[in-house]
Amino acid sequence: MKYIYSLITLIFLGFSTLVIAQENQIKKGHTNTNKFKQLKDEFATPNTQHTASGAPGINYTQQQVDYKMDIILNDTNQKLSGHETITYHNNSKDNLRYLWVQLDQNKRAHNSKSPDIEGNGPEILYSPEKFAADFIDKSFDGGFHIVHVKDSKNNDLKFKINQTMMRIELPQVLLSGKRFKFQIKWWYQINNHVPQRDRSGYEHFDKDGNNLYVIAQFYPRLAVYNNVEGWQNMQFWGRSEFALEFGNFLVNITTPKDHILNATGVLTNEKKVLTKTQLERLKKARNSYDKPVIIVTQEEAIEAEKNKSTETKTWSFDAKNVRDFAFASSRKFIWDGMAVDINGKSVMAYSLYPKEGNPLWEKFSTVVVAHTLKEYSSYTFDYPYHKAISVHSKNQGMEYPQICWNYGRPRPDGTYDDRTRDAMIGVITHEVGHNFFPMIVNSDERQWTWMDEGLNSFIETLTELSFDEDFDTGNLPKDIIPYMDGNQSNISPIMTQGGSVHQFGPNAYTKPAAGLYLLRETIMGHELFDYAFKTYAQRWMFKHPTPEDFFRTMEDASAVDLDWFWRGWFYTTDFTDIGIKTVNQYRVTNKPTKEIIKLATSYGIPVAQIRPAIYLSTDPKKEGEPQTPLDIKLLKDFLDNKYENVSNIEIPKYFYEIIFEKPGGLVMPIIVEYTYDDGTKKSKTYPAEIWRKNEHEVKKVIASQKEIKTIKIDPNMETADVNIENNIWPREFKSEFDKKKDEFLRQ
Amino acid sequence: MNIISTKILIYLFALSSFSIHKYYISITHIKHVPKQETIQVILRVFIDDLQEELHQLNQSKIELGTNREPKNIDFIYEEYINDNFSININKKKQNLTYLGKSYTDDMVVFYIEIINVKDIKELKIVNNILYSSFPEQENIVKVNINNQHKSYILYKNHSIALINY
Numbered sequence: 001m002k003y004i005y006s007l008i009t010l011i012f013l014g015f016s017t018l019v020i021a022q023e024n025q026i027k028k029g030h031t032n033t034n035k036f037k038q039l040k041d042e043f044a045t046p047n048t049q050h051t052a053s054g055a056p057g058i059n060y061t062q063q064q065v066d067y068k069m070d071i072i073l074n075d076t077n078q079k080l081s082g083h084e085t086i087t088y089h090n091n092s093k094d095n096l097r098y099l100w101v102q103l104d105q106n107k108r109a110h111n112s113k114s115p116d117i118e119g120n121g122p123e124i125l126y127s128p129e130k131f132a133a134d135f136i137d138k139s140f141d142g143g144f145h146i147v148h149v150k151d152s153k154n155n156d157l158k159f160k161i162n163q164t165m166m167r168i169e170l171p172q173v174l175l176s177g178k179r180f181k182f183q184i185k186w187w188y189q190i191n192n193h194v195p196q197r198d199r200s201g202y203e204h205f206d207k208d209g210n211n212l213y214v215i216a217q218f219y220p221r222l223a224v225y226n227n228v229e230g231w232q233n234m235q236f237w238g239r240s241e242f243a244l245e246f247g248n249f250l251v252n253i254t255t256p257k258d259h260i261l262n263a264t265g266v267l268t269n270e271k272k273v274l275t276k277t278q279l280e281r282l283k284k285a286r287n288s289y290d291k292p293v294i295i296v297t298q299e300e301a302i303e304a305e306k307n308k309s310t311e312t313k314t315w316s317f318d319a320k321n322v323r324d325f326a327f328a329s330s331r332k333f334i335w336d337g338m339a340v341d342i343n344g345k346s347v348m349a350y351s352l353y354p355k356e357g358n359p360l361w362e363k364f365s366t367v368v369v370a371h372t373l374k375e376y377s378s379y380t381f382d383y384p385y386h387k388a389i390s391v392h393s394k395n396q397g398m399e400y401p402q403i404c405w406n407y408g409r410p411r412p413d414g415t416y417d418d419r420t421r422d423a424m425i426g427v428i429t430h431e432v433g434h435n436f437f438p439m440i441v442n443s444d445e446r447q448w449t450w451m452d453e454g455l456n457s458f459i460e461t462l463t464e465l466s467f468d469e470d471f472d473t474g475n476l477p478k479d480i481i482p483y484m485d486g487n488q489s490n491i492s493p494i495m496t497q498g499g500s501v502h503q504f505g506p507n508a509y510t511k512p513a514a515g516l517y518l519l520r521e522t523i524m525g526h527e528l529f530d531y532a533f534k535t536y537a538q539r540w541m542f543k544h545p546t547p548e549d550f551f552r553t554m555e556d557a558s559a560v561d562l563d564w565f566w567r568g569w570f571y572t573t574d575f576t577d578i579g580i581k582t583v584n585q586y587r588v589t590n591k592p593t594k595e596i597i598k599l600a601t602s603y604g605i606p607v608a609q610i611r612p613a614i615y616l617s618t619d620p621k622k623e624g625e626p627q628t629p630l631d632i633k634l635l636k637d638f639l640d641n642k643y644e645n646v647s648n649i650e651i652p653k654y655f656y657e658i659i660f661e662k663p664g665g666l667v668m669p670i671i672v673e674y675t676y677d678d679g680t681k682k683s684k685t686y687p688a689e690i691w692r693k694n695e696h697e698v699k700k701v702i703a704s705q706k707e708i709k710t711i712k713i714d715p716n717m718e719t720a721d722v723n724i725e726n727n728i729w730p731r732e733f734k735s736e737f738d739k740k741k742d743e744f745l746r747q
Numbered sequence: 748m749n750i751i752s753t754k755i756l757i758y759l760f761a762l763s764s765f766s767i768h769k770y771y772i773s774i775t776h777i778k779h780v781p782k783q784e785t786i787q788v789i790l791r792v793f794i795d796d797l798q799e800e801l802h803q804l805n806q807s808k809i810e811l812g813t814n815r816e817p818k819n820i821d822f823i824y825e826e827y828i829n830d831n832f833s834i835n836i837n838k839k840k841q842n843l844t845y846l847g848k849s850y851t852d853d854m855v856v857f858y859i860e861i862i863n864v865k866d867i868k869e870l871k872i873v874n875n876i877l878y879s880s881f882p883e884q885e886n887i888v889k890v891n892i893n894n895q896h897k898s899y900i901l902y903k904n905h906s907i908a909l910i911n912y
Contacts, residue, residue, distance in 0.1 A: 419795060737778070737789060738787075740849065741846055741860070744846045
């Protein structure tokens with residue numbers, strides 16, 4: 001009774017000292033800066049359009065825009081002209097006074113303001129081409145010439161062009177639920193895309209005098225009117241890509257008769273534009289699921305290069321439910337294709353390339369397209385379109401619905417090294433992958449580059465690793481360390497508008513991709529992550545999601561609180577640095593330790609009256625103290641009572657207190673690997689929530705039967721820890737150089 | 748200084764309509780370790796740039812960091828470094844001991860040592876790495892001697908750093 005009394009007193013008094021200690025502190029308030037604070041302040045308030053669960057709500061609306069276009073590609077003077085009839089469906093609840101149309105080619109107009117916003121001063125050095133382009137040449141005028149804008153009855157409509165945006169005045173207010181039909185006639189001078197690495201244009205081949213056209217962003221396109229931005233009419237300065245509405249396209253493209261062309265949509269007059277032989281080969285390709293079939297051969301392409309037909313032919317395409325339309329055309333094209341089985345549905349994978357792309361292209365392009373469609377479908381939804389085309393284009397990696405431009409050109413003698421091959425496989429995977437993000441999961445890239453580039457680079461990474469498990473994706477958490485460890489004035493939070501970010505590539509591609517990889521591999525696990533990611537993709541298929549829709553869905557479908565992760569990884573430029581501060585070794589004893597004696601005496605309790613207990617002690621060992629836990633009678637009696645045979649149970653001999661420190665701003669799980677004196681290893685992951693009350697330092701007590709030799713944090717570099725010197729105990733004082741030197745000497 | 752992987756650079760200029768040119772850089776860390784009486788040099792260059800340079804110098808195709816790499820590659824590297832990189836201490840040219848190399852992502856990392864280094868009053872670094880093929884090459888040199896950190900950017904016709912202590 002006495003014992004129990006003193007124990008209760010001790011516990012009670014212990015609480016009292018805690019209270020007194022707190023009251024002695026200087027009183028100063030603070031706001032909630034906890035790393036686990038929910039993102040209520042950062043996220044937009046949910047509503048019935050974009051719901052709190054991250055799904056589209058009952059009042060979500062989206063416009064539809066249909067186009068009928070007649071396009072003429074003039075290869076003699078590289079002029080592209082077109083006439084389009086646009087049907088705008090106002091599905092929103094709002095009445096509209098005007099429509100905004102995007103004129104991307106005006107970025108290349110002689111009076112474009114894009115060069116005016118570059119404020120970096122002179123280059124370190126200039127190539128003659130660059131010097132001439134910057135200071136001598138009259139600027140190329142690649143801007144749109146709008147011939148007219150008329151309503152369906154051929155009455156002129158008033159319009160105003162503001163750089164890359166054109167406002168069209170409606171004759172009367174366009175009521176909610178109504179549609180408006182109008183026409184635009186236009187032309188522009190096609191640019192050579194090679195010197196400035198433009199996304200659209202032609203490449204000229206001096207040897208045979210032919211052009212290879214990759215044509216995109218080429219027609220006046222309706223801007224998005226959505227539930228969060230209203231009109232997305234932020235100017236196109238050149239970098240931040242597009243926001244577009246879905247709709248149906250009927251397009252006729254007239255080219256020289258000897259061109260081979262492909263585009264977004266179903267080719268509806270293939271019997272008219274292809275030869276009998278080509279049609280037969282195409283039929284074969286449609287039934288070939290194991291390897292590509294050549295539809296236009298290299299020999300035929302070389303033959304076509306020699307003549308420049310003055311006759312024309314017209315290719316007709318029908319594209320349903322796409323957000324954009326693009327095409328590629330040239331005499332130089334070799335064409336191959338194969339069928340891909342997507343859950344029982346047949347989809348075609350095609351490639352178009354000049355002989356300059358071979359032998360690399362015939363070997364890899366179509367095969368990579370097919371692999372990409374399968375892998376992406378498994379992480380999102382079954383690819384809903386009928387085809388995906390990879391077009392060879394110098395220096396280009398750019399995506400449009402069902403068609404994309406990709407680089408990867410062997411040396412003139414046809415040889416290539418592994419890096420050229422891998423870069424090509426990487427870019428084809430990436431650009432074909434864009435069919436899913438943003439061509440179908442249609443986020444707003446003008447505002448948030450990362451939403452499609454980051455998500456796409458992430459699935460690209462998984463797809464590349466399934467193509468070749470040793471593929472250097474460059475998108476893993478370890479790959480983003482140099483960026484995250486860099487000069488803070490030169491990095492931006494991921495949640496920054498695309499045009500304003502520093503270091504575009506690492507910011508919008510690698511960091512979000514590495515972050516999602518980390519979430520999947522380390523924080524959530526494959527099953528929870530994949531289900532949630534798929535839910536997001538399927539909820540927002542053919543719709544316009546916002547960042548919150550993604551963040552909320554990932555939690556909604558997994559029951560994993562991720563606000564701390566979004567906050568750190570997406571909203572800040574904080575980095576991971578977790579280390580081992582110290583490790584204290586304890587022994588087990590029944591002799592009261594200094595700490596308990598001090599506490600007891602401060603309340604006047606004699607040492608003899610302290611209840612028998614077990615202590616973890618660092619005090620110097622005295623004679624007669626127990627060697628093992630079982631030497632302590634108190635414990636032995638307890639265990640004998642509880643277990644039938646004590647010799648069968650595992651009783652730890654070694655006791656450690658590990659103090660983890662976190663100099664980095666990000667909270668992360670602590671992944672610890674213990675190596676024992678017999679060489680065996682054990683891993684343990686403490687969830688990130690371990691930092692919820694003290695984000696600088698946390699302590700863990702480890703009991704072990706075997707002596708621990710080394711402790712390592714994040715041994716497989718999963719968390720992008722920028723400083724690994726503090727990741728190991730006992731500390732290694734060997735520098736990177738000395739370790740490498742040892743390694744070389746051993747060889 | 749961040750080293751952006753070439754893959755990211757490719758994305759950068761491929762997806763951007765701005766004329767962002769690729770950066771041609773190398774980074775060299777030079778550190779004096781008084782305890783060992785050594786100078787440790789770690790030199791990082793982009794593999795594809797070095798491959799191009801060795802093509803041009805040897806007039807033959809070499810693949811670096813792949814299974815088609817020549818067997819005597821360390822000899823080729825050692826010779827190339829000795830021809831294009833030198834360190835003088837107190838006006839005396841030093842012997843560079845080439846320890847080895849490793850490949851990481853898109854870079855080759857060389858480990859080079861100078862032994863019997865005691866008192867450093869003057870240090871001269873000449874770095875002509877990659878200038879033959881890439882006139883716009885910038886060679887960044889970071890020096891840590893007597894716990895003083897200094898950093899230099901060397902260009903083709905400006906390839907020498909001279910430091911007095």
